[in-house]
Amino acid sequence: xxxxxxxxxxxxxxxxxxxxxxxxxxxxxxxxxxxxxxxxxxxxxxxxxxxxxxxxxxxxxxxxxxxxxxxxxxxxxxxxxxxxxxxxxxxxxxxxxxxxxxxxxxxxxxxxxxxxxxxxxxxxxxxxxxxxxxxxxxxxxxxxxxxxxxxxxxxxxxxxxxxxxxxxxxxxxxxxxxxxxxxxxxxxxxxxxxxxxxxxxxxxxxxxxxxxxxxxxxxxxxxxxxxxxxxxxxxxxxxxxxxxxxxxxxxxxxxxxxxxxxxxxxxxxxxxxxxxxxxxxxxxxxxxxxxxxxxxxxxxxxxxx
Amino acid sequence: xxxxxxxxxxxxxxxxxxxxxxxxxxxxxxxxxxxxxxxxxxxxxxxxxxxxxxxxxxxxxxxxxxxxxxxxxxxxxxxxxxxxxxxxxxxxxxxxxxxxxxxxxxxxxxxxxxxxxxxxxxxxxxxxxxxxxxxxxxxxxxxxxxxxxxxxxxxxxxxxxxxxxxxxxxxxxxxxxxxxxxxxxxxxxxxxxxxxxxxxxxxxxxxxxxxxxxxxxxxxxxxxxxxxxxxxxxxxxxxxxxxx
Numbered sequence: 001x002x003x004x005x006x007x008x009x010x011x012x013x014x015x016x017x018x019x020x021x022x023x024x025x026x027x028x029x030x031x032x033x034x035x036x037x038x039x040x041x042x043x044x045x046x047x048x049x050x051x052x053x054x055x056x057x058x059x060x061x062x063x064x065x066x067x068x069x070x071x072x073x074x075x076x077x078x079x080x081x082x083x084x085x086x087x088x089x090x091x092x093x094x095x096x097x098x099x100x101x102x103x104x105x106x107x108x109x110x111x112x113x114x115x116x117x118x119x120x121x122x123x124x125x126x127x128x129x130x131x132x133x134x135x136x137x138x139x140x141x142x143x144x145x146x147x148x149x150x151x152x153x154x155x156x157x158x159x160x161x162x163x164x165x166x167x168x169x170x171x172x173x174x175x176x177x178x179x180x181x182x183x184x185x186x187x188x189x190x191x192x193x194x195x196x197x198x199x200x201x202x203x204x205x206x207x208x209x210x211x212x213x214x215x216x217x218x219x220x221x222x223x224x225x226x227x228x229x230x231x232x233x234x235x236x237x238x239x240x241x242x243x244x245x246x247x248x249x250x251x252x253x254x255x256x257x258x259x260x261x262x263x264x265x266x267x268x269x270x271x272x273x274x275x276x277x278x279x280x281x282x283x284x285x286x287x288x289x290x291x292x293x294x295x296x297x298x299x300x301x302x303x304x305x
Numbered sequence: 306x307x308x309x310x311x312x313x314x315x316x317x318x319x320x321x322x323x324x325x326x327x328x329x330x331x332x333x334x335x336x337x338x339x340x341x342x343x344x345x346x347x348x349x350x351x352x353x354x355x356x357x358x359x360x361x362x363x364x365x366x367x368x369x370x371x372x373x374x375x376x377x378x379x380x381x382x383x384x385x386x387x388x389x390x391x392x393x394x395x396x397x398x399x400x401x402x403x404x405x406x407x408x409x410x411x412x413x414x415x416x417x418x419x420x421x422x423x424x425x426x427x428x429x430x431x432x433x434x435x436x437x438x439x440x441x442x443x444x445x446x447x448x449x450x451x452x453x454x455x456x457x458x459x460x461x462x463x464x465x466x467x468x469x470x471x472x473x474x475x476x477x478x479x480x481x482x483x484x485x486x487x488x489x490x491x492x493x494x495x496x497x498x499x500x501x502x503x504x505x506x507x508x509x510x511x512x513x514x515x516x517x518x519x520x521x522x523x524x525x526x527x528x529x530x531x532x533x534x535x536x537x538x539x540x541x542x543x544x545x546x547x548x549x
Contacts, residue, residue: 192382
């Protein structure tokens, strides 16, 4: 029971991070029908932006309040990562719109390699550590020497994710921008006929997806205290798995999928074998694609026209 | 004819449109004056919808010129053309299926800025009371007639200077067609709305319109007043005989 509780906490934390990344995959897929393979690397870049920002704030400017540092870092990472993603869409995807379906995906793979190599060269290939930012934990229960703990950083991750998702849901459901975004997702030509600037809406989709990934990146950095140039790949593919599991194109599906993948991975590690945790996560991708290609909350393809 | 001014509101001159290498419009001239209802009739595949979409810049004309209110719009991107207050209720209606009726109407008002939204919404409910009953329902679950009403209402929400209607009668019961055509006539008479109507239902369209054009194979072959075209034997033979 105590192990179960502990794994539940860990799994939800990890799942929050996957969910935030998964939204970027699912939004972009929804609006232009491509899998943005560079999204995982955008997440990695955001962790580096976060790292640089934290170091600048602590050593150069000398801010000591952890919450202030975190808040500033989050904003900075969201802005810069958004810019990076905007530029990627502009340079690597937009010129290929209207080309054959595979072209932007190949371009995305190229972008993914470019980003990780760029960070490798610019920041070096080693792990970049960060001293623990929020080391405190709350001991929830203790039995036979086994402590069930809830770390402050886990609380932060879950709380920030929940808040962000709420804001994001509001943006998509209630604002003109979100409506334009959904309209483009459902019928780009019609959206243009209603005066919506489709290209700009697609750009904004990339920026929003990247901003969410940036929060995930900063959280990841804070949680593990270390990041390296190759860290975009595995979390990226897992978040993609989460998006597929939840039903690609579905926003609540991406969050649900993220949480499930996080939970499955942690429970698998705790009860079976930590070496095979990635195998467990990716097996889900295969199983879902074969038996349930529309995912958990994906829409069935039947629609009255 | 109400308020026929010297320069037309919309003028299409020598427009040629291609899909890849296939030519769809082979040099089309059309004029629409402020306050007119003009109809374009023709068989399936004649290029009627292509002309509608070319006016909106999607696809753009490869040759020729489209001017709206004195401004050359041939090379403008679609969203900028629509922002000059042209609205289209397109072929196939293109309702956003996973948005509610209310949201679809909000999308129609997207470029209008929302200042008249509540007032315009009430007008649409008067025009098509059915939409009021369906307001919270998703667009994809509406019947064909309701979708058509929604498509027209959505176009009207932007307070257009020119309304382009592509086959509003397609697949609808005669009673619904009548209701929609009555609404168009009413808007034209009371508000001076300018309408360009593409129809296969030639009889009703020519009855409704001030003027009409006949399109065959990407070319305009005849034009005249609605009554004039209705009386012509060629039009009768090609588009009216054998039941309409």
